[in-house]
Amino acid sequence: MKPRERVEMTLNHERPDRCPMQIxxxxxxxxxLRADMEIKGKQVxxxxxxxxxxxLERALExxxxxxxxxxxxxxxxxxxxxxxxxxxxxxxxxxxTLFGKGHYxxxxxxxxxxxxxxxxxxxxxxxxxxxxxxxxxxxxxFKDEYWIVGVTVTTIFETAWALRGLEQMMLDMxxxxxxxxxxxxxPFKYHLTAAKKLVEMGVDMIWTGDDVGSQHKMMIxxxxxxxxxxxxxxxxxSELKAINPAVKVAYHSDGNVLPIxxxxxxxxxxxxxxxxxxxxxxxxVKKQFGDRLxxxxxxxxxxxxxxxxxxxxxxxxxQRLETVGYDGGLILAPTHHVQLDTPxxxxxxxxxxxxxxxYEKL
Amino acid sequence: MDEKMKxxxxxxxxxxxxxxxxxxxxxxxTGIAPGEILNNALISAMEKVGQLFEDGEYFVPEMLVAxxxxxxxxxxxxxxxxxxxxxxxxxxxxxxxxxxLHDIGKNLVAMMLEGAGFEIVDLGTDVTPNQFIGAIRDGxxxxxxxxxxxxxxxxMRETIKAIEEAGMRDQIKIIIGGAPVTAEYAKQIGAxxxxxxxxxxxxxxxKLIA
Numbered sequence: 047m048k049p050r051e052r053v054e055m056t057l058n059h060e061r062p063d064r065c066p067m068q069i070x071x072x073x074x075x076x077x078x079l080r081a082d083m084e085i086k087g088k089q090v091x092x093x094x095x096x097x098x099x100x101x102l103e104r105a106l107e108x109x110x111x112x113x114x115x116x117x118x119x120x121x122x123x124x125x126x127x128x129x130x131x132x133x134x135x136x137x138x139x140x141x142x143t144l145f146g147k148g149h150y151x152x153x154x155x156x157x158x159x160x161x162x163x164x165x166x167x168x169x170x171x172x173x174x175x176x177x178x179x180x181x182x183x184x185x186x187x188f189k190d191e192y193w194i195v196g197v198t199v200t201t202i203f204e205t206a207w208a209l210r211g212l213e214q215m216m217l218d219m220x221x222x223x224x225x226x227x228x229x230x231x232x233p234f235k236y237h238l239t240a241a242k243k244l245v246e247m248g249v250d251m252i253w254t255g256d257d258v259g260s261q262h263k264m265m266i267x268x269x270x271x272x273x274x275x276x277x278x279x280x281x282x283x284s285e286l287k288a289i290n291p292a293v294k295v296a297y298h299s300d301g302n303v304l305p306i307x308x309x310x311x312x313x314x315x316x317x318x319x320x321x322x323x324x325x326x327x328x329x330x331v332k333k334q335f336g337d338r339l340x341x342x343x344x345x346x347x348x349x350x351x352x353x354x355x356x357x358x359x360x361x362x363x364x365q366r367l368e369t370v371g372y373d374g375g376l377i378l379a380p381t382h383h384v385q386l387d388t389p390x391x392x393x394x395x396x397x398x399x400x401x402x403x404x405y406e407k408l
Numbered sequence: 409m410d411e412k413m414k415x416x417x418x419x420x421x422x423x424x425x426x427x428x429x430x431x432x433x434x435x436x437x438t439g440i441a442p443g444e445i446l447n448n449a450l451i452s453a454m455e456k457v458g459q460l461f462e463d464g465e466y467f468v469p470e471m472l473v474a475x476x477x478x479x480x481x482x483x484x485x486x487x488x489x490x491x492x493x494x495x496x497x498x499x500x501x502x503x504x505x506x507x508x509l510h511d512i513g514k515n516l517v518a519m520m521l522e523g524a525g526f527e528i529v530d531l532g533t534d535v536t537p538n539q540f541i542g543a544i545r546d547g548x549x550x551x552x553x554x555x556x557x558x559x560x561x562x563x564m565r566e567t568i569k570a571i572e573e574a575g576m577r578d579q580i581k582i583i584i585g586g587a588p589v590t591a592e593y594a595k596q597i598g599a600x601x602x603x604x605x606x607x608x609x610x611x612x613x614x615k616l617i618a
Contacts, residue, residue, distance in 0.1 A: 139534075141507045141559045148559070152509045212512055216469035217476065220423060260468070261587040262604055267467040301587075324588075348588040352558045387559050 049109035050250070053193035056374045057251075057294055057316060057340050065371045066109035066193070067400045068342065068379040070095070073122055074148035074386045076102060082390055093383040094118045094197050097180045100188065107401050110377065111188055112253070113181040114197035115172075115240040117205040117233060122151050131170045133157030134208050143387040156211040158229065167209075169232050172239040178247065185248050195251045196244030198237040199298050202278055203256035205233030219270060226274065234278050238285065245286050251294040252286055253319065254279070259301025261325055268305040276306075280313040287314060296342055300381075301325045311338050319343050320381035323362075329369035332376075341370060342377040345396060351380055352387040356395035363399040367408055412438060413449045416481060420453035421460075423473025428481040442488035446525065450485070454478055454523025458607030468516065471606065475519035482522070496527035498617045501543040502552040503535030505563035510556035513586055516606035517552055524610040526550075537563075537570035544571065544580050550613050553599075555586040564589070565597040572598075581616040585609060 047063045055062040071079060076091035085101050092098055095112025096119040103111055120130035127137050135155030141148055158164050185194055200208075206229045207215040218226040241252045258266055258275065283295050296317035297310055302325040307318065318335075320343030321328050328344040344366050345351065350358050363378065370376045378400050384393060409417065412435045419427035435445050457474045460466040466474070502518050504511055511533050518528045529548060531539050540551055555561045564584055571577050581600045584593075594602035600616055603609035 137509075139507070139509055141557075143559055150557075213472060213515065216472055220469045220473045263464065263467075265468050267470070270467070270469065348558060385557075385559055 048191055049107075050189070050191060050193045053109050053250070053377065056371075056376060059337075059340070059374045061372070061374045061405050063406075064404050065367055065400055066377045067106075067397070068108055068110040068112075068195075068377055069103070069106065069397070070112065070379075070383045071102070072148060072150075072383050072385055074146065075384045075388065078145065078386070078390070079393070090122070092119065092122060094121065094199065095195070096197075100184075104192075106397055108192075110193045110195050110251075111184060112195045112197050113184040113244075113249070114199075115177050115181060115244060116198045116200065116237050117208070118197065118200045120151075124151070125149060127154070129155075132205070132209060133167075141386075143385075145386055145389070148386040153208050156209055156214075158209040159211050159214065161225075164225070164228065167232070169236055172236045172243075177240070178243060181244060181249070182247060189248060189250075193251065194249045195253050195296070196241060196247075196249035197253045198241045198244070199253055199255055200233070201237045201241075201254045201256055201282070202230050202234045202275060203258060205237070206230050209233070216266070219266070219274060223273070230274055230278070234282075238282055241282065241286055242289060245289045245293050249293070251296055251317070253296045253298060254282060255296075255298030255319070257298075257300045258306075259299045259303040259325065261301055261322075263302050264305060265301065268309075271306050272309070276309055276313065279310075283314040304331070307331070307335055307339070311335065316340060317342050317377070320379065322346070322348070322381045324348055328366060332370045336370070336373075336375055340375040340377070343379045343381045344370060344376070345378060345380045347380045347382040347385070351392050351396070352385060352389075354392065356389075356391040359392045359395040360399045363396060364403070367403060367405070371405070372408065409448070410440070412440065413445070416445065416449035417453045417456075420450065420474050420477045420481065421456060423470065423477050425473075425477045425480045428477040429484055432481040432484045436485070436488055442485055442492050443494040445485055446482075446489060446494060450478055450481055451523065451525050454520065454610075457523070458520060458610060461605065461607045468512075471516060471519070475516075475523060478523050479519070497525040497614070498549045499527045499529065499547055500550040500552060500613055501529045501531060501540065501548040502554065503531035503540065504533045504554045504556075505560055505567055506534060506536050507563055508555045508557060508560035508586075509533045511554075513556070513606070514552070514554040517554065517585065517603075517609045520606040520610040521552075521613055524614060526610075526613065537567040540567055541571060541574050541576065544574075544576050548580065549617050550581045550583060552609060552613070553582065553584045555584075555589060558588050561586070561588055561593070564593075564599070568598050581613075583609060583612055583616070 052062040094114040096114040137154040294316040415431035
């Protein structure tokens, strides 16, 4: 079965030969994996999929290939401090694990922290043809075989908080709705334009969303989500489906977003990502919403992958297949890019258990 | 509750910074004791904020605006508290551990602790074990360690180990929190407690120094 057929079946709530798989990595984990698999890479790996050449993804037998246009590509742009084209300042911060040293790029300054800067701010232009060249090539080279995902995550809230500062953005949403709307519209318009273009070009799915959940509960109230994000997300989904009714839309939020799932379904969502198991029980989410929604993720990246054993990882994959994937509707993936602190045995336990477990043998 | 105290309490709950400042001024002018304003208006309002957060009525943004109003009111009150000899309930040092720059959780904890009557020393982000040790020397009674990432969580263990090696473990209570952190992990690394959110951190810190 071709990878794209496998994904298409599962998103139609049918059971393919095996569960489809998607895995992204931090650049350092990708390097380690290349060495382990003796695969030469052409460039630094972008975990969101902008400009990737997919040697690793294809060798691992992943089923989805990601291609990203938008602010999320500002992560991991350099190994020294930089300012991205939105004017957001980044610092580079080292860390050390049992498996070597890495670095994270972290937001260090916000161009719209001062009110005075907001009215004159010019966002980057989402119509530049060069933004879409890599996606065009991905679609041309791989769409026959793979399920192509256009990535426009950090769609509204996350880019706005990078522009303004997270605390100030949240204060604005309480105390100055007009200003908050003005700020949120900047990334919303940009990413909507990008997503529409990607759908026109022929991607199979758009991956959108923002972190509105925290570890145990929502970060903002469902009421506030309804006020600022639901209407924009409804527009986003309906405009994409007006271009291609068959295109699927996946929404990302870390953490617990249980209270808004029914409304995400109501506005036309197809797939929810990443379902962090410490925040929302995947089996319970499947039970409540599995007839109307598919799930992408569910493999714990906070405990099992970095700190568990290979057996723990294999058990978790089996558990998900049995409790979530049994009738389709599941794409297995770690709930975040695989980090450098993950033992390779655990990584391979995840990959091999997914690829070697046909549904009919469950 | 007295009308003037009620005004402060409501201003904080509603996150109305200007009213909080104004109503603290009015209460002081009419001769209400600074300690009473602190305990029965500011701290009790922040207790209510914590309760509303636990109940799922308030979320992070509402907590932030309430804390901002509380802080503004406290700034007005502080000189009078000093003059009348009102002491904080304890001194807490907070910081994100070495390698971790993510500070919203730590900031919320600091705000809720301040709103519970603690003196806060915020060491900021990417704090080394030695900086925490220095803060213990300066009289902290509780330290709060925060980490968002699995790659920086091990620095919590290292910080506690460094405090032990400095021979100071017995004189300090250590509490930890952050997305991947659990009560089980707190036990494993020898912390005194774990809190799942800022409101629970304030309750935990009070319990530990009682």
